[in-house]
Amino acid sequence: MSKKARINSSSVFLVSGGAKGITRECVLKIAQQYQCKFILLGRSLLQVEPNWVKDYFDELELKKRITEYFLSLGEKPTPKTVQKLSNSISSSREIKKTLSSIESSGGQAEYISVDITDAIALQEKLVVAVQKLGTIAGIIHGAGNLADKLIENKSEQDFETVYAAKVKGLENLLSCVDISQLDYLVMFSSIAGFYGNSGQTDYAIANEILNKSAYLVKKNYPKCHVISINWGPWEIGMVTTELKNIFQERNIDIIPIRVGTQLLVEELNTVQNETVQVVIGKPILPTVSKLKPELKTYRIHRKLTLAANPFLQDHVIAGYPVLPTTCAMAWIANSCEQLYPGYKFFNFTNFLILKGIIFNENMANEYILELQETGKTNSEIEFDAKIISKNQSNKAPCYYHYTTKIKLLKQIPISPNYNKFNLTQTQVNNDFYQNGQGILFHGPCFQGVKRVLNINLQEITVECLWQGIEEKQQGNFQTQTFNPYTTDIQIHCVLIWLEHFYQQICLPAQVQKLEQFAEIPINEKFYVTAEIKYKTETCIISDIKIHNLQGQVYSYMYGTNGTIISKEKLKLIK
Incomplete structure (x- = not known):
């Protein structure tokens, strides 16, 4: 109390x-x-004010009187000496006024x-x-x-x-x-x-x-x-x-x-x-300065540990925490935005998952994000990006984990509208997570799918809500313009579709293009619709949209390619 x-x-x-x-x-x-x-x-300094300026309070009048004073002494006044004495007199006056006001109170x-x-x-x-x-x-x-x-x-x-x-x-x-x-x-x-x-x-x-x-x-x-x-x-x-x-x-x-x-x-x-x-007060957002034309290269080093990233305990595959692909996306997008304040992430093109980052005894000592500018104007900036790893030993191989092209824009386009949004409901078991033992292995940090609205051989639509997690749980992968947690939820509907019709699972391999028009809301319902474009025994390709009830698109994944893998083989992945 x-x-x-x-x-x-x-x-x-x-x-x-x-x-x-x-x-x-x-x-x-x-x-x-x-x-x-x-x-x-x-x-x-609190100085005694000279008698010859006591009646001069206007700044211009004060400086004029100071100039006359120097001239009367036979000295040549300079702007610097006049300003210095003017500041000193004004400062003493302000101090005296403060002391007087306190006493008056x-x-x-x-x-x-x-x-x-x-x-x-x-x-x-x-x-x-x-x-x-x-x-x-x-x-x-x-x-x-x-x-x-x-x-x-x-x-x-x-x-x-x-x-x-x-x-x-x-x-x-x-x-x-x-x-x-x-x-x-x-x-x-x-x-x-x-x-x-x-x-x-x-x-x-x-x-x-x-x-x-x-x-x-x-x-x-x-x-x-x-x-x-x-x-x-x-x-x-x-x-x-x-x-x-x-x-x-x-x-x-x-x-x-x-x-x-x-x-x-x-x-x-x-x-x-x-x-x-x-x-x-609100954050002071930086102004966007005119870009220099030369194309730059950046190498950003990062060490990854489980202790620094608690959310990883909710993304465990075959007994090992695995970095979600969407976290690699966030790593790239957020780093690029920090290099150019005032520009925002808009899209990835040909995002390839070459070797996932698994938190086990074979982890690298550090990971390196390499960014090469490929185009730059006052409206957009493009990079080639890749995340690689190399152990301290020079004999250790260098692994390529992710590669992509990324574009930042000064002004993000207006969100398109998805007119085919289907609200028809299909009776489906909506207990997807079951504490990591269900169709979706994800723990609480990634649990956002609430129910399937409809599902057929061509598409699936799910209703989602992500309540957010504390900053300390997010560790090195904070939610910024690009939210890796809600974007991961975007992919869950494909896993639900694949299990529902074929009792199969898949791992991400490629996203041909991801465009983001608006940040996905936290603590508000949003909807994910996946259109199945292609399905074989070894892969599944889909287009996935995140949108609201009115059909406004927040994010769009084109050509999301998943490699279908047996549950027995998944257990052997290290």
Whole structure:
């Protein structure tokens, strides 16, 4: 059960970055709510304002007066020197305004000019403020720096500047207090740390460390109210007018000051909080930049283990976990999308299953996804893709597991409509799974077929619903644009058809083409219709559609080729 907040007029908060920007607005809201005390930390100097600028507040007027001042001294003003002094005067004014506003709200505040990455200077300067205001009850870590660049353009100094303010700053702040006596620890993280954002690798890393640090502190000091808030972009602070316009064009919500500050107060209002990390804002989707014409080659290495991929325990064939073919598809599709943010998977052509990946004693040490760009325009990108494996020993053979061609599009075509959708129901035993002992061997992670609507020698239609699984179960194969779990369910209807009419089973061998027009919904009914095109003693070929009740097609597999295999032979596969 929650308890009333312990903040009162005697509470002292140590606040980094607290005299300006977003943190300033949050401090003012807390001061209005509780009339408490603050030690504000910032790098800016709090200077005595010269008499000759006291009546100049407009930015242009201020710069004009500074220029006149330099000229009166016989010095030649440069844009850089004028801007520097203008910034310094404006910064001091903002700090003074913050201190005055806190006092007007009934609170009390001290400002310390210090770099929080300098632990010695921070500890020395805090002594006097603590003696004056009292023991620190809470920390609000709002300081941060930006150095947005694509990773290939970042310098070590860029990384250090961004990383140190967040991570070293937190470490130094905590070193100045007895954490066991701390009532509050509030960290201002960012959605860049949760979702990622182009050009902000260092910022994302630093903020994600804050998130994980919050969990660690909460675990070791459960009585402390710990919260890491992953803010989206605010209407002030590091978000410039130009950036606001870009966000609006990309349909990204901006957090109003009134809303953001109220959310913080509400988070502080309950002491016995169970939630350590709060995300406030949508992911910042990357813009699509103009493509460079040269065709590139990529080699992406991955180690596969059962421990890292719990879902594999629900895909066991002949006693061994086997990587579903659809997971190999997801591996390729998701990797290509990550190389080109803003482009989405559209199709595979001639997807060949050459050697399945079986989790047994013969597994390779690592697997390699090789991608070769074969065509690239501003509307589409095409790759040749293959997944191979090679053991550490140079004598070990190199195995080819999967090969295909893949296409990404900037704009996916409108979904076609399937007009032949048959709702006529046939009486069929719908107990397909039977805990992995039925027609379908799949465990809960892959169980989505709910009932057969109709079945004949030409086609089968089934009703499906996939409830989703937790991210930790998905391991290396997370659901993104391409969902390997629902796509695997798409193939189940062929297995049901084959068992129903011929008491046979098959393993996937080839998909001539797979097109995806829309993401397959989770926790909503969808339908799969398979048209049987060809059947012999050794193979079965079908076209398979996933669609909704209205016939809108989500995904279409053309020429799905399964190799028919005896159940006795299946038991011998390793």
